[in-house]
Amino acid sequence: MLLLACFVGAVCLLITRGRRNFCWRNTKRLFRSGGLAAVAVRDALRFCSDILILVRLLLVLKVKAARVRGVDWSVADMFEEILYRHGDKPAIVVAETGSSTTYTQLDRRSNQVAYWALSQGLQKGDVVALIMPSCPDYVAIWLGMAKVGVCTALVNIHTKGPALAHAVRIALEQSKSHTPIVVVDRSLAALMDPDVLDALPETVRICVYGGEAEAGDISRDDMWSQIATMSQGSVPEGSRRGIMWNSPLIYIYTSGTTGLPKASKISHLRFFSSAVMFSVATRLRSNDRVYCALPLYHSSGGMLGVGGCWRARCTLVVRRRFSVRHFSSDCVAHRCSVVQYIGEVARYLVNSNETDLDQQCSIRVAFGNGLSPDVWRRFQQRYHVQRICEFYASTEGNVAMVNTTSKVGAVGVVPWFAAKLYPTLLLKMDPEGEELLRDSRGRCVPCQPGEVGQLVGLINDHDPARRFEGYTDSKASAKKIVRDVMLPGDLYFASGDLLRKDAFGFYYWVDRLGDTFRWKGENVATTEVAHVICGFPGIADVNVYGVEVPGTEGRAGMAAIALKESRQADELDWKRFFQHLNRHLPSFAQPQFLRVAAISSSTSHMTTTFKRIKTQLRKEGFDPTNIEGEALLLRDGVDRTFVPLSRHLYEAISDGSLRL
Known part of the structure; x- marks a missing residue:
């Protein structure tokens, strides 16, 4: 009876559109109208489902917190529970090669990492930085570190120059070790150039992982060959003594609201809560395969994807880099029933040419964020997605919600x-x-x-x-x-x-809000971009902001540049400027548009009230009719320069025929 009462109440709430107008008279009207009742019942069930999921999430988390409070517990314990029954099950499959790593193999590899960490003198409370593309060993490294109480900073592999040095430095500053360690994949070792190394502590060790050591490279430790000699046996339980639910597990970077990347602290229980959110909202089953082309250094892939699969004892299919061309073939070949997305990924997919493989996709749930209403239904229909779970969360925050009702556009309830x-x-x-x-x-x-x-x-x-x-x-x-x-x-x-x-x-x-915008699924800190731009000769000041571009998710970067006295836009070497940006910023952070004027004529947007002026700049956007007396330029990725933004180019961008 209680459930029936709750159901009727929810239906009435939906019909009356709010509690203030609630009236039992509407209940009678509801059951007199069969068609309306059917729709209302469906919506009410979905609505109640979301509420039950919220309650279940909170209940599971509170029960777990009560059990582990005051005792030693870590994510390593969560992982090892899988091994007794599901050790031979694939934990991670690499989409590009089809190679599979079972839970037992992942455990053994992580044990080798743990023993290696102990051999290097790392102790509980130390921090290492990890720079590596998505792969099974990526998870094995931070899991192995966790087994001995070492926290791993998951550095964005697209971070370059001063931003990279800053990201690594703020992580290593938290470490107690006198010889801080950076683990970098051999394919990305060039990122650790002399300028970056000069900004790090003199005692830092660069440990290269994967592939064959280069001849004559004696400045960097070959972690790959060292780990191969380590034991695969279980790590002594004493190594985890003192690791508790609130101990730091990993650092995940976010631009926050302003400035250079900030390292968000993720505890063992926070990782567990993310795993619960993903597995409960999607109703993950042990026979599911979750497709994740999102980077594992972000919370969506690294926490929700990895953790959710662990909790459900299912398989994660990873791809190093998202590919429109391979999406359908990956989902079909690897029998993926759940996919993770961000809004921009979904838009790329629905705007691509359809293939026969699209019709063969059998996706039970798509889970992600940033899916705009105009893409939602197209994405769902094209790939036969039974249910879309759109969620909201911030890496560093304590607010998260999910919409499991498939209500278009909603991020949670x-x-x-x-x-x-x-x-x-x-x-x-x-x-x-x-x-x-x-x-x-x-x-x-x-x-x-x-x-x-x-x-x-x-x-x-x-x-x-x-x-x-x-x-x-x-x-x-x-x-x-x-x-x-x-x-x-x-x-x-x-x-x-x-x-x-x-x-x-x-x-x-x-x-x-603030001085951050999102582009290509990444947060862009305007102060970081402005700092790089101001480092180019001839530029006096800059104001960086995001502008809306029709048919895209997020905002594209735009910079209002003030040139030094007597300088004109056509006097700057825009090819060199392009190279300068490319050297210091990842591609997603580089501005797509520039509006350029001499400092004497740019006071309208170069004042001390930057935030108020920035609002006006956003409104003006990149429309040439809104900008007079200033040069308007477009980033040209083909010729690697900036070119004048004509009316023709503006219209091509606006109608989607020219994609940024």
Whole structure:
């Protein structure tokens, strides 16, 4: 009877579109109308399913936290539970080659890594940096480190120059070891150039993994050959003594809101909670195969994908780099029933030429974020996706939600009656959109349904679902905390993301706040890009921001450049400028558009009120009709330079015939 009452209540809530208009009269109308009832029942069941998933997620996490609190427990324990029954099952399959690594093989490889770490003098609490493409050994390395209490910093392989040096340095600063270690794949060893090494501690050791050692290369340790000599046997349990649920497992990098990459601290329990979220939301089965062409140094692939498969005892199919051409063939050849996506990946796929293999895909669930409504149905229909699970989460934050109802465009749901269970809020912003709006009492103002606001989550260090672990940089962590939001002394995590919600509690993505935008599935910190641009001769100042481009996800990078006195746009060597950007920035962070003027004529967007002016620059975008008196340039990846952006090129970009 209780379940029936809950069901009827949910149906009535959907029909009345909100609790304020609830009336039992609507229940009678519902059951008098068969067609309406059928639709309402379906939607109500989906809605209730989302709520049950939220409850189950929180329950599993709280029970696990209660069991491991005060005792030694790590992700290594979680992994080893798999071996008793599923050791011979493929853990990871490499899509390019079809090679398979079983759970037992992954365990043995990670044991070799653990023994190698001990042989190098690494101890509990130390940190190593890992720079490697997605592969089974990538997981084996950080798992092996975890078995002896060493934290692994998962460095983005597309990070270059000063940003790479910074990312490695802030990780190694957390290590107690006097000889900090960077593990780098041999194919990426060139990233550790002299400029990067000069910015690192003199005692740093570069340990190269994979392939054959190069003749005469004595400056770098050959970790690959050293590990091959190590024991594959179980690591002594004493090696994990003192590792607890809140000990750091890995660092994952995010640009945060401003500046160079920040290292987010991921504890063992945080990894477990991500695994629960993915496996429960997708209803993973042990016979599933999860296709992941996303990088394992990001949370989606490295935490949700890897951890979710562990928890369900199923197989992860990885590809080093996403390929539109190989997506369908991979899914068919490897019998993938679940796929992970980001919005840009899905858009690439639906805009590509259809193949016969598309019709042979049998995808039960697609799980990811950033899927825009115009792509949602096309993606689902083309690849026969039975269900799409769109989610919202931030690597460093304590707010996560998922939409398992297939409600197009929604990133999650937290209805009003679950607010106490999962305390998240949307808060109004001031008219300039930079600070939270507060009332006469100094409290923040919650948004009403349909209003856009910043998403925040209540912080409670005693609740594993509400903890904010933050960054390695305590000052950066402090900037993400908002105080006295609803009550004196309360603390909330400020996501920096703008969302809106409807009367049912479904949340919808709107935009990012601050000096960060997203392009090609990556976060771009404008201050980092601006620093690189200002390092080029002839440039006096720059303002970097993201602009919307029709038919794409996120925002493309654009830079308003002020040249030094007496300099004109046609006087700069744009080929050299292209090379300069390519040398110091990954491709996704390089601006696609430039608007250039002499410093004397660019004061309209080069003032001390940068944030307010940046809003206007975003509105003007890259439309030539909005920009007068300044040169407008487009990044030309073929000729490796910047060329004038004509009206013809603008229209080609806008209608999708010219892709960025």
